[in-house]
Amino acid sequence: MPPHKEKYVLRLLSVLILAAVCLFGQQFAFARPGQVTAITNVEVFDATGAAPWQGTVLIRDGRIIEAGPKVKAPRGAKVIKGEGRALLPGFYDVHTHWGPRATPSALPEVAANYLASGVTTVLDFHQPPEAFQPRREWLSQIPSPHVNMVARMSTPGGHGADWSDQTTTKWVFTDESAQRAVQELLPYEPDYIKVFTDGWRYGMSPEETSMNEETLSALATEAHRNNIRILTHTVTAQRGALAARAGVDIIAHSLQDRVITEEEVADIVASGLYYAPTLAIYEPRRPGAPELNMESAAVRQRVWKYGNAEENLRILFAAGVPVALGTDAGIGGLVHGDATLREIELFVAAGLPEADALIAATANSAAALGFAEDRGTIAAGKRAEIVLIDGKPWKTISDVRKTSLVLVDGAVVYDAANPPKPLPATLAARPAPALIDDFERADGRTAIDTLPVTDLDFGMERSVITFTRRPREEGDHVLSVSANMARKENPMAGVLFPLSRGSVIPADVTTYEGVSAELFGAGDYTLRIVSMQGMWEAKVSAGEGWNNINVPFTDFTFAGNREAAPEWTGDDLLQVGVLVNRAAGETAWFEIDDIGFYPAP
The missing domain is CATH 3.20.20.140 (Metal-dependent hydrolases)
Structure with missing residues (x-):
């Protein structure tokens, strides 16, 4: 397993155990490291193709150590009683999109x-x-x-x-x-x-x-x-x-x-x-x-x-x-x-027969992802990814909806009898620095170590944008942006600057008055702010030569449905950028320097 995955698994295991103890500690006593958890007297669908069997599954340090009809819980084991329930490998989804328009959309939810x-186990195709x-x-x-x-x-x-x-x-x-x-x-x-x-x-x-x-x-x-x-x-x-x-x-x-x-x-x-x-x-x-x-x-x-x-x-x-x-x-x-x-x-x-549908959702999907030796079936040595169900889905497939208990890496992470409380939808915002980028880094990243992205038209016909860093004068550089505007109504081109890597952690700009930048190139521009709530825009015009632009946040208007516009808070910004609007088929060129935020007077 690659090193980053090993570290991820170890971090996840420790956090999940801690979270499980906090969330479910009043109902369960959880195994300490090295201690055995026993799920007893449960009907097991092991996803190997064998018929379901009644027995016990033993777990230690995130792995199944023994499973079978004759297995007994050892002395000192933490016991989860499985009577009346079915035990299966956890399900998979190898095609999901954790996007902002999804239901739900917040990562913790x-x-x-x-x-x-x-x-x-899931795959996220959206990031x-x-x-x-x-x-x-x-x-x-x-x-x-x-x-x-x-x-x-x-x-x-x-x-x-x-x-x-x-x-x-x-x-x-x-x-x-x-x-x-x-x-x-x-x-x-x-x-x-x-x-x-x-x-x-x-x-x-x-x-x-x-x-x-x-x-x-x-x-x-x-x-x-x-x-x-x-x-x-x-x-x-x-x-x-x-x-x-x-x-x-x-x-x-x-x-x-x-x-x-x-x-x-x-x-x-x-x-x-x-x-x-x-x-x-x-x-x-x-x-x-x-x-x-x-x-x-x-x-x-x-x-x-x-x-x-x-x-x-x-x-x-x-x-x-x-x-x-x-x-x-x-x-x-x-x-x-x-x-x-x-x-x-x-x-x-x-x-598909019910049993084959369940194998597709477990063992087959694990094998498809290269995890056949690690998880996907109930067997000794496999990762303890387990779902307990109130029913027998190999007989009645709709019973898959009767989730009772879920374990990830041997830790209980969901209990239908005691659902966890919702977590914050976003990470805590960080104070935004005054300078987003002065374009002095030669590696193409911003002064806050993020990667500028081109804000393109959607669809098949779209504007083509290139940008490069060039010297403005000795010891100073600017970003030079060129675009061939798409041959369609209201084409658009520009560059967005994430305020955190991957635009994941929101930025708090409540101590600032607005957005500042230097623009070179006569014409009309749009300053765009992307927040957790949507996009906000302000129109600006530049004359010949370099123009110092200061646009207060109060000049930005919500770019979506104005009647349902959220209140501006200033503590959830993800990106700031400059867009250029030109006629279909035209070329556009402009330069940017020292983009950031200016303080309140």
């Missing part, structure tokens, strides 16, 4: 939702690599599942590149650029890489670019050389076979444009990849939703595609392709945690 659903380290540190301080950070790659004009810049999603289109992009990600220690290989937009909007087999193969080879597994956004049958031939590890969506052919199935089987169909994101009618209007052509198309998704799952499962569990939770209204359980139910609805 997302973590709590997964634990309450019995989910002990820029700059956010990996601070989010890992935050997660280590709270009860949480194991959260693996996933870097992202796409093609220029591809899905995933249509809403982010290259600090979040690398754009590659040749074998050489793919190899170099993997190398660029290594300092961030990504746990996995997601590749947007397929530009088909489900027949609902124009197709975007797709990745060719040579590029994907080179990307997978370079990633594997560095012990990183690859998941792909692949949604069409032909490109599913291409992904298999290229050597990807997991297809993380349903193939649904048509029913796959025997040749395509053969390619997928031969590759040994895992298939995580994310049925939950495609389900045409979710529980509690109104009846579908089958008079609508769009609805009929959704139903047809979902039928293809189910049929392809059945075909691949019958062919021996191992099924893993992913959902796309955090996107399209899918609720974190609940979506994972819904995916298990949808496996069964599509035709």
Whole structure:
């Protein structure tokens, strides 16, 4: 295991034990280091393919040390009585998005939702690599599942590149650029890489670019050389076979444009990849939703595609392709945690036996992520990632929703009889320094050690921005920004400066009066502040030469729905930036120096 993961696990274990004692100490006596915890007289679904059995599971120092029908609790063990409950490995979700528009969106609440659903390992596809380290540190301080950070790659004009810049999603289109992009990600220690290989937009909007087999193969080879597994956004049958031939590890969506052919199935089987169909994101009618209007052509198309998704799952499962569990939770209204359980139910609805659906959610998903030797089944030596359920989900699959108790690394992190209290939604804000950047660092990072990012238009047609540091005079440098404006209405370009690494820790600017900067280049600009509550903007104009700009916070207005605008607090800022608005197809150029905050008089 890489060193950063070992440290993460150790920190997580110590914090979880402490949190569990604080949260549940009145109900349970928890094992000290070296002491045994015994879950006794419980019906065990061990996810090995064996029939459920009644017995005892012993845990010490975060690992299962013994499990079986004849196992007895040793003297001095801390006992959790399992009568009337089922014990399974913790569930997995290999495709989630912990984003600001998700339900829920706050990191501690997302973590709590997964634990309450019995989910002990997830992959987060949503973060820029700059956010990996601070989010890992935050997660280590709270009860949480194991959260693996996933870097992202796409093609220029591809899905995933249509809403982010290259600090979040690398754009590659040749074998050489793919190899170099993997190398660029290594300092961030990504746990996995997601590749947007397929530009088909489900027949609902124009197709975007797709990745060719040579590029994907080179990307997978370079990633594997560095012990990183690859998941792909692949949604069409032909490109599913291409992904298999290229050597990807997991297809993380349903193939649904048509029913796959025997040749395509053969390619997928031969590759040994895992298939995580994310049925939950495609389900045409979710529980509690109104009846579908089958008079609508769009609805009929959704139903047809979902039928293809189910049929392809059945075909691949019958062919021996191992099924893993992913959902796309955090996107399209899918609720974190609940979506994972819904995916298990949808496996069964599509035709998988209940036991196989549970194995997909546990042992198969662990193996897909490279954890087969570490977790995913109930066996001696495995990590104690455990969920206790009031029911028998291998008989009635909806019983997966009856979570009773959850253990991560052997520590109880959720108890349905004594739910934990909510944690603060954000980290405590830090006082913002007066200077954000004077552009004197030669490594491209700001004076506060953050990485500037380009604020791009969303969509296929978008402005192209470049920026570089250049000398202004001896001993002084500025940031020079150039843009080719997109050929569309109201194109936009600019640069944002995070106030903490990865924009994770909010900044408090309540001791300042406003934003200050020096701008060179005549024209109209927009100063943007990104806060935890949304975006705030102020319009400014610059004349010829250098212009000293001081804009009080009172001049900024909320950029969202004005009628629902939150109150400005000044203690939750994430980014500050400068945008330029020019006509479609024009070029733009400006320079920035000494951006920061100025004090109140």
